[in-house]
Amino acid sequence: MGAYRTDDDYDYLFKLVLIGDSGVGKSNLLSRFTRNEFSLESKSTIGVEFATRSIHVDDKVVKAQIWDTAGQERYRAITSAYYRGAVGALLVYDVTRHVTFENVERWLKELRDHTDSNIVIMLVGNKADLRHLRAVTTEDATAFAERENTFFMETSALESLNVENAFTEVLTQIYRVVSRKALEVGDDPAALPKGQTIAVGKDDVSAVKKVGCCSA
Amino acid sequence: MLKTLMTPPVHCWKGDDGSGQTTNTDASALNTESSDSDSSEDPEVIQASSSSEGREENDPDVPLKDYISPSRTDLHPNQCTGENFATWQRIIRVDAVRANAEWIPYSPTQATVSECRARRAADAVGLKDYDFLEPCGIFHAARLVAILEAYAVYDPEIGYCQGMSDLLSPIIAAITEDHEAFWCFVGFMRKARHNFRLDEMGIRRQLSIVSKIIKCKDSHLYRHLEKLQAEDCFFVYRMVVVLFRRELTFEQTICLWEVMWADQAAIRAGIGKSAWSRMRQRAPPTEDLLLYAIAASVLQKRKLIIEKYSSMDEILRECNSMSGQLDVWKLLDDAHNLVVNLHDKIETPF
Numbered sequence: 001m002g003a004y005r006t007d008d009d010y011d012y013l014f015k016l017v018l019i020g021d022s023g024v025g026k027s028n029l030l031s032r033f034t035r036n037e038f039s040l041e042s043k044s045t046i047g048v049e050f051a052t053r054s055i056h057v058d059d060k061v062v063k064a065q066i067w068d069t070a071g072q073e074r075y076r077a078i079t080s081a082y083y084r085g086a087v088g089a090l091l092v093y094d095v096t097r098h099v100t101f102e103n104v105e106r107w108l109k110e111l112r113d114h115t116d117s118n119i120v121i122m123l124v125g126n127k128a129d130l131r132h133l134r135a136v137t138t139e140d141a142t143a144f145a146e147r148e149n150t151f152f153m154e155t156s157a158l159e160s161l162n163v164e165n166a167f168t169e170v171l172t173q174i175y176r177v178v179s180r181k182a183l184e185v186g187d188d189p190a191a192l193p194k195g196q197t198i199a200v201g202k203d204d205v206s207a208v209k210k211v212g213c214c215s216a
Numbered sequence: 217m218l219k220t221l222m223t224p225p226v227h228c229w230k231g232d233d234g235s236g237q238t239t240n241t242d243a244s245a246l247n248t249e250s251s252d253s254d255s256s257e258d259p260e261v262i263q264a265s266s267s268s269e270g271r272e273e274n275d276p277d278v279p280l281k282d283y284i285s286p287s288r289t290d291l292h293p294n295q296c297t298g299e300n301f302a303t304w305q306r307i308i309r310v311d312a313v314r315a316n317a318e319w320i321p322y323s324p325t326q327a328t329v330s331e332c333r334a335r336r337a338a339d340a341v342g343l344k345d346y347d348f349l350e351p352c353g354i355f356h357a358a359r360l361v362a363i364l365e366a367y368a369v370y371d372p373e374i375g376y377c378q379g380m381s382d383l384l385s386p387i388i389a390a391i392t393e394d395h396e397a398f399w400c401f402v403g404f405m406r407k408a409r410h411n412f413r414l415d416e417m418g419i420r421r422q423l424s425i426v427s428k429i430i431k432c433k434d435s436h437l438y439r440h441l442e443k444l445q446a447e448d449c450f451f452v453y454r455m456v457v458v459l460f461r462r463e464l465t466f467e468q469t470i471c472l473w474e475v476m477w478a479d480q481a482a483i484r485a486g487i488g489k490s491a492w493s494r495m496r497q498r499a500p501p502t503e504d505l506l507l508y509a510i511a512a513s514v515l516q517k518r519k520l521i522i523e524k525y526s527s528m529d530e531i532l533r534e535c536n537s538m539s540g541q542l543d544v545w546k547l548l549d550d551a552h553n554l555v556v557n558l559h560d561k562i563e564t565p566f
Binding site for chain 2: 022023040043044046047049071073075099
């Protein structure tokens with residue numbers, strides 16, 4: 001993981017949020033992606049935390065500032081304040097706990113209430129390594145994602161399965177939309193993160209929607 | 217020391233707790249040390265006064281006296297969140313199995329619990345998904361579940377909120393009997409429950425005090441925070457909610473909490489500011505020592521914040537990464553200095 005670039009060296013900065021029920025693995029997805037770490041004893045997130053990582057898309061450096069949020073509904077008033085300015089979201093459920101999938105709809109509403117309607121959203125079924133405990137089928141989740149016009153992937157933070165892909169896919173989609181729109185930020189990349197909304201056209205999202213793949 | 221100070225005033229609380237949820241699988245002869253709490257010199261560290269003194273968070277409707285059955289809780293889920301007892305049960309279990317193992321060196325009897333007994337305790341509360349844990353971890357998790365569920369029944373307005381397991385874990389490490397630990401936790405939560413209220417009043421009040429302390433102490437830093445629109449001190453949110461538990465080690469946490477409790481006990485005992493100033497030229501006891509300590513931890517980073525940080529995000533990250541970096545004695549010294557210099561300004565009604 002030595003290839004990570006320093007914090008200030010980027011062309012684009014995109015804010016992502018990680019949302020979903022308590023215990024679905026949001027913090028571990030984040031730590032796997034940003035630090036290649038995983039812990040079964042990772043503590044509940046109180047309020048919000050964030051981490052960053054830069055990746056390359058084409059010849060550009062895209063820096064992701066990823067906000068990890070508390071899963072419990074009680075904290076939602078606080079966490080939803082951090083949705084502002086997000087251009088991408090990973091909406092995470094646990095493939096072994098059906099109730100976390102049932103709640104995805106509520107999370108999606110929450111997200112759409114607080115963000116630009118064109119935000120790039122990926123539905124993420126985490127804990128795909130627990131094959132014998134699976135309670136949500138890939139088909140059900142795929143159908144939901146198609147209906148709601150979101151991307152979809154199944155991941156395992158524990159086995160490092162698809163984690164990189166999920167984040168990279170979301171960042172790449174945002175990048176594509178932004179660069180296609182020729183949003184000129186090259187001269188002043190720092191101007192982008194300050195809560196500005198990047199218009200992500202709905203059509204653009206649809207056009208690339210199929211790219212999201214599943215593992216299982 | 218820890219054992220003595222952590223022990224609840226059992227003589228006040230002894231008796232059936234009526235919760236019906238605690239397992240008591242461990243009621244057998246682990247030790248009998250809890251009787252030492254009778255010492256009249258020990259500050260009654262966790263016992264809360266029944267009257268909600270003026271300074272306690274503005275909540276007149278503390279519902280703790282009424283026993284509410286689980287079925288009633290089920291029927292009347294928390295109106296605002298839609299959370300019900302089943303939701304709390306689920307989240308409690310998620311949190312219980314990921315409680316950290318820092319307490320183990322401080323509680324040798326529980327650390328060596330047999331696998332058989334640990335599994336029995338887990339079965340008694342229907343805890344699963346613990347295969348990755350050692351027996352002592354399973355046992356600890358089972359006790360967390362038992363007591364947190366009992367609490368959710370006891371105080372359905374709060375129920376269970378993530379972070380509460382952080383607060384309970386040190387208590388059950390020190391107290392081997394579930395019923396004693398439960399009442400100890402109830403006493404602790406009498407004040408801390410406001411941190412978990414849905415209307416966030418408890419949190420907002422405390423954040424505004426931290427903000428006020430920083431403003432009074434360091435106008436330069438405060439102006440910088442204002443420039444970054446961070447003067448609401450939201451970046452210390454986690455420190456307030458779980459009383460520094462995430463930033464300090466187990467031992468440091470106990471240390472800080474005990475000093476806080478001693479202050480609160482002194483206030484309950486009627487040792488007010490005037491009496492205190494005659495006794496010694498030191499910081500008078502305050503209900504809000506935690507908040508002074510939190511402000512102190514921010515002030516320790518003032519140079520970094522002023523010179524290097526240009527957004528609230530960066531300060532938040534700094535605060536979230538204080539874990540393991542703090543010296544609790546320095547923190548207490550700084551906090552007490554702030555109390556000495558500022559308590560007259562901070563603790564007047566505003």
